Amino acid sequence: MALPRAMVSRRIFFGGVGSLAASAALAQGGFDAFLEGVRAEARRAGISAGTLQRALANLRPNQRVIELDRKQPEGFLTWEEYRDRIMLSPTRIQNGQRNYAENRSLLGAIEARYRVSPRVVVAIWGVETNFGGNTGGFGVIEALATLAWEGRRAEYFRKELLAALRVLEGGHIAVARMTGSWAGAMGQCQFMPTNFERMAVDFDGDGRRDIWDSRADALASIAHYFQKSGWREGEPWGRAVLPPPGFALDGADTESARSLRDWARLGFRSEDGSPLPGSELEARLVLPNRTNGQVFLGHHNLRVIRRYNPPVNYGLAVGLLSDRFG
Template identity: 50%
Template sequence: MWHNTRMLTRFGVWRMAWATKSWMMAGFATAALALGGCAASAEEPVAQAEPQVATAESGFGAFLAGVRAEGLEKGLRSQTLDAALANVTHIDRVIELDRKQPEFTLTFNEYLGRIVSQARVEEGRRKLAENKALLTEIERRYGVQPRFVVALWGIETNFGKNTGGMSVVSSLATLAYDGRRSKYFRTELMNALTILDQGHIQPANMIGSWAGAMGQCQFMPSTFLKFAVDWDGDGKRNIWTNRADALASAANYLSSEGWKGDQTWGRAVKLPADFPRTALGVDTRKTVKEWAALGVKGSDGKPLPARDISASIVLAEGTKGPAFLVYDNFRTIMKWNRSTFFALAAGHLADRIGGK
């Protein structure tokens, strides 16, 4: 999941994480699907890149020497730095992908059809059943309903199948050396080295997207350090191959960002013809009861429930498209991925997985 550095698309869709890999495989051409999980960009395996070997004389070699020196200053062990940086290469393909992120032109319905496919719904229901005991315990600790954890897992990495194919350290080093957003990516590189120094993963196994998003929930290194969980107590927060750690980490992220376990994400609605356009958007909040008084109805034309839950009205495509009444959990999903498209799709997929 790509939480901090995401591209802005035509409809506010952000993201550079690997999650889009699964969308691309579903026929999304070569688009780097933002949207944003953590997770999503079109990428290619390392074998298709043309790396530049870092020599002591090269600029990249000097850069890595500086990274090593900074790591030592921060207290990282020299053995960790030697192992992590020994085989780092400059990956030209990473820069190409960073420069050529296409803008999306999909409508919301087209996007929804790709992300919330019947195959993904059915797989999500199987995963929900297979992991029922684990997800129940995770919900008990973090207060996040299992269907939402499974939905994000499915969107980000196709339930752990597509977690990326590039060395995270090499990708981050390439982006940090590039200069366009070097400060951000150098910080993420140091965070990745910290994760290695803590022993959660070996350098050769720290694989992820070209932009550095990692594991089954596609966390950037900074997000890992904040929210990753050692669910099974083995001393490692392994979001790559340990399903329990990955799902618990996703739930911990949502919980820490304000998730409300007694609420859902929102619902489709119908707006009256005279609905004020100035009332649209997540910045305008009213209770469900107040929206009902303004003439907002359920998508089936029936009255909204008379509840005092704070909610907002959003249109899927900003100024057009279907309308939705969204609650605080929708806002939390948008912290995971700042895209209206993504948040609506995640909520819809969760509902479908849950049987709605």
């Protein structure tokens, strides 16, 4: 039975048909045909022949990218392990405090324009790329082309590939410097190309939106993302709390919003045992573990943090890390 081209390509790529040499040749043939379609679509979208030549010439599918895309997460970290070993390690906290202090003037200028807390900007910077030290070593065009061709999420990655070509066409970065994660997340703030188009800014005024090598552009782009996502200036993200005695976490309502004053009336207190503020600021119950451990009240800005990356534990860790700065 004849298989769809995407399925044929996938089997050949992993050496399931014929000799390795023949498989590689057939796989490259399918990839080249895929690239021709990308070229045609890009030309119709106004991308120049020169950009396409620089970006797509001699491109090959990257097997490591496909392996990483298919790899299932191994093991499971509890909230406490994720918080203490990964996100809030002493080294990350110390580096964050140092970077916050060293960039205080720049962060102040960014805050003045976007009205977003510089502490959460630095926390995102630290979590995503270790304060710009680890932005990823994959060629973005190669990675996105591989994933768009391979087929599992072809439509999504083809859209991102075309956006990446538009970024190159705009002269914001050279092909060789356009590096990122295996999934195509780019620069110090790890924007996907479509997010770059919507959210990246030229804060240093050099005519390019350079989230790779311009710290000003990268940090301002994070702030712009938060501004557009609805960050509320001056409001906290949330707080750890102590529930009242006998409160059952399993099955607890995490959707209903109540004022801090109402949470206090229900018997909730700050984690250190002090009373909650008598405020009308609304919060929802947030539970990183459903059976035991820390309990949080999350405000609107926690949901904004999670628009950058949706997992609850990510949002909580970024919030807690931001509290250590400034």
